[in-house]
Amino acid sequence: MAMAIIEHNLPYSFVEYRRVREMLLICNPDVNEYTRNTAVNDVGNVYLDKKMELKQQLSRSPSRICLTSDCWTAYTVEGYICITAHFVDRNWKLNSKILAFCKIEPPHTGLKAASTSIQKSRESIKYVKQSEARRILFAKCVEQVGGIDDSVGLKLDVPTRWNSIYVMLDSVMKYQRAFGSLVLRDKNFISCPSSEKWKRGELIRDFLAPFYIITNLFFGSCYPTSNLYFMQIWKIERLLKIHEDCDDLILKDMTLRMKVKFEKYWSDYSVILSIVVVLDPRLKFDLINFCYEKSDSIGWENKVNVVKRKMHQLFKQYDNEISLVSTSTSTSSSSQVQVDSSHAP
Template identity: 40%
Template sequence: MDDDDISILMELEEPAVVERGTTEVSAHKRKKTSRCWLSFKQLHVGDDQIERAKCTKCGAVYKCDKATGTGSLIRHHDLCYNKDIVVSPQSSTRSSKFSHEKFRELVVEAIWEIEKKLFSITLDNASANDSFVEKLRTQLNFRGLLLLNGKFFHVRCCAHILNLIVQDGLKSIDQSVIKIRECLKYIKGSMARKERFLGCIDQVGMGGSRRALRQDVPTRWNSTYLMLDSALFYRRALINFALCDTDFKCCPSFDEWIKVEQTSRFLGYFYDVTCLFSGTKYPTSNLFFPKVFMIQQNIQQAIKDKDAFMRQMANDMNIKFEKYWSDYSLVLGIAVVLDPRYKMDFVEWAYKSLYSADSMELKAFKDTLSSLFNVYVDKWSPDNASGFMGESCSQTEGEDAFFQDFDATYTSGSSLSVKSELQKYLDEERLDRKKKEFDVLSWWKMEQLRYPVLGHLARDVLTIPISTVASESAFSIAGRVLDQNRSSLLPETVQALLCCRDWLIGKKDQDHTDWEQLSENVLDLTLD
C-alpha cells in the first residue's frame, strides 16, 4: 500500500470534531456515493490545502474540494471509464480503447475449435448464404469434420421459407379480401363512423367483446390473416352496419363471406405454423416434419378446390414449396423418428399419403437413417474403448493369435447388439401423441442408459434450430429497450430490464402478440 492509499484510509477512518460552543461532537465522515469514485482516488492534501483526486485509468488529476465539487470528476468518469470496454470471455480483462485486432482475437478465442463440434448450420435462403455454406462445407469435408460428407450440414430457415410460400400465394388477392380491407378503411375514416359501428356491435349482442378489429398491412400476409379472422368475428356487426349506413357500400355479399371464410381457414394453418417456427423458446426440431406435412396436405387439397382463386393460390404456393421442401429435409425427418410419440410409423404413414407404400422417397429416407446411425455406432460404440485395454495388457504374439478368433467373435456380437439399438427403440410402443407438455430432450436424458448410441444421435439431431428467428430476436431485442426516448440507460439498467422481462414472461408465448402489433386496431377510438 502506497502513501496515498494510507493517507486516504486514515482520512476516512479518523473521526471529525465539530465545535458547538464548549461541546465537542465526534462524527464519522459521510460515505462517498458518487459514481466518479469508481475510477478516481483521492490524493493527500498538499501545501496549498486543496483537495484533489486522480483517475486510476489515465492519471488525470482534478480538484474536488467543497468549492469545486465533483462535477468535473463525473464528466471525466463517463468519458474515460465507460468508453468502449471490451471484455475477454475467459480472462475477464478489459481494454478502455476499442481495437479491431483485439476484438478479432476475442472472437477466435470464443469459437476456438468450434469446427470440431459442428453438426449443422441454419441460415435463411439468401444466395450469398448458399455460396458461403458450399465453401465452408468443402473446407470442413477436406478436414474430415462433417458426418456423411456434410449431407445434413445446411438447414434452411423454415420461417423464411414459409413466408415466401404464402407471399407467392397472395400475389393475386381475391376481390372478397379487398372488400374487407375497404370496409375497415371506411370505418376508421372518422370518429363518428367508429362510434356508429360500436353501436352496431352492441345491437348484435357483442358489446362485451374486447377483441380487436384489425386493419392489415398489405405487405404482411400475417396481418392479412388477422384482418380476415377478426372481420369474420364481427361479421354480423359489419352486415348490420351496412344496413344502418347507406354510404357503406363495400360490405361483402353472402358468397363473398364464404370465400373470406375459406381464405381465412386456409391461411390459418400457415399462421399457426409460422408462430411455432418463429417462437424464441420452441424446443426441438421434431416439430418440423408433422407441420410441413400438414401444410403440404392443405396445399394439395386447395389445388382441387372448386373456387378458381383457391386453386390459383394453392398452385402458386406449391411451386415455391417444391422448390425448397421437395426433399423434406431428411435430417429433420429423422428428428420426428426420434420423437417417441411418432417414430417411424408417422414417417411411413406420411410418405404413403404423399407417394405410395413402396415409394423410392421412403426407401431413401430409411437408408439415410441407417447410414447416420451406423456413423454414430462407429463413433460411440463401446468397442472403441477396447484399444486402451489392448495397450495396457502385455501379451505375447502367440497369445494374441490364439485369442484372435475369440476377439473377432466378441466384436461381431457386440456390434450387432449395439446396432440393434435403433430397431429396439422402433419396436417399442409409441407414447401418447396428444401429450402436449412432453419434453423430448428430457425423455432421451432419462433413457440414455438404455440407448447410449441412439441418445447421442438424438442429442445432435433434436437440437438443430429449425429457424433463425430466435437468434435474430436475440440481436434485435436491444432496439426494443434502447429506443430514441431511452437512449442513455446505464448498462446495469439495461441488464436489469432484460432480466426482468425474461423472468416475468417466463415460458409464456408472446409470438401471437408480436404478430398482432403489425396491424392496427380499427376499434381504437383515436384518430390518426
C-alpha cells in the same frame, strides 16, 4: 471511439460534437481531427474483424451448428428476419451468434390470387380505426345489429406474417352485419366487401385455419418442436392436395401457387425431418411408412430406403467421432500413467 458508437447506439456525428472534440484534445493535444467519415470506416472495420473472428470460431466448433430464424415486426409494420447459429464449443458451453439481421418483403405468394377479397377486408378495418369518431359510430352499429361478440375486436394483419391474414379475416367476419349497417350510416365508407367478397373471405379463412394452427404449433417455446415438423408439414401437403380441386377458381389458383412453393422446400427437407421422427420412440418408422405411402403410393418405399440409408450414414459419422475421442482419451491416460511410473522411487 468506434466501440462506444456501437455499444451506445450513437450517431456517427457524435465524434464531431464540440464537447467531445474538446475532451479528446484534453486527453491528447496532438490528436488528429476525428470526423464522421473516419467513424464510419472504423465501425466498418470492427464489423469485419468480428465477422472474421466468428467465422474462425464456427470453423473450430467440434459440434454441429444449428441455424434458427426469427421474424420480428417493427412498430412501422415492417418485417425483419434474424438468423442465429447455435453450437456447443470445446468447453461444453452453448453459444448463440447472430449471423444476419435484415429486412424482408411480404411473402404472400399464394395469397396474391385472393388479394381483392383480402384487401377489401383490410381497408374496411383501416377505415374504422382511422379516427375516434368512426370507432364510436361503428360501436353504435355493432350495438344496433346486436348478437356480436365485440370482445375480440377488429385486428389488422401484418404484411410479413401471412398467418396474420387468418386472424384478420376471422375477426372481420364476426362484424359483417355491423359493416353493412355502417354503409347505411356513413356515405364515405365505400370499401365494404360485397356479398360475394364476404363469402370468398369466409372460404379463405376456413382454408387458412389449419395452417394457422400448425404455424402456432411450430412457434411453441415451452416444448420441443423438432419431432412435430414432419407430421405437420405432411398435413399441409395433404391439405393442399385436397384443395387443388376446389370448385372456387380463386381458391384453387391460390392453392396451386402455394403448392408450387411448398414442393420447392419439401423435397429438400423431408429426409432430415423424417430422421427426427424415427428417433422419437413413440413414432419410429411406422409413421414414416404411413405418411410416405399416402403421399406417393408408387415410390414411397424408395423414399423410406433413402431415409434409412441417411440414418446409417449419420450413425457411422457419430460413431467414428466418438471412437476418435475415446482413442485420444485412452492414449492420454496411458501417457500419464507412464510418466507417473517413471517418477516412482
